[in-house]
Amino acid sequence: MGSKKNIQELALKMIGFAGDAFSYYFQALDEAKKHNYTECDNILKNGDNSLNQAHKLQTDLITKEVNGEDTEYSILMVHAQDHLMNAILAKKLVIELIDINKKLEKR
Template sequence: MESIEQIAFRIISAAGDSLSMMFEALKFSRNGDFEEAENLMQKADELLLQAHKAQTELIVEECQGNKSEYSVLMVHAQDHIMNAMLAKPLIKEIINLYKIIA
């Protein structure tokens, strides 16, 4: 199995890239390019799913009795994934509002 640090970096990378793509999608929607915004949101969803799968691996391991040590890096990774998960529905709603305005 990967180390806790490797998994944390996978989560940080995927969730961070996902959030960046969501904000990029928001910019495209503000400019009326809803097709590109949708493409970016789909890519962001795929990245967020990757981060969530990595997180789930850790949860499953812990449920099987393989507890890991406390890691500030993992706390940071959890911050990244939660920010992306929270931003997703908000950004989708804002994109929908831009569509209504357009």
């Protein structure tokens, strides 16, 4: 698992899953702004599934390193971590914005 090629493949998968999650979260926000909360919830679930897949890849890599397996340093993996962090932040912000939208709608 520790080879540079394997790390790069893992990083690319993380970027893909995290990017999908990020997109899903903002699609959900668009649906919430149109008051389509059922569709919003479905899209949020898609985002969560993608985010969970990215997070699992990260956790697997961290576990291997903690268990003593050598891992190659990779700028691409740093980039993948950035994508994952952005997706996590997007989720938190989008959920807050959806909640605010629902509260304003009740006024």
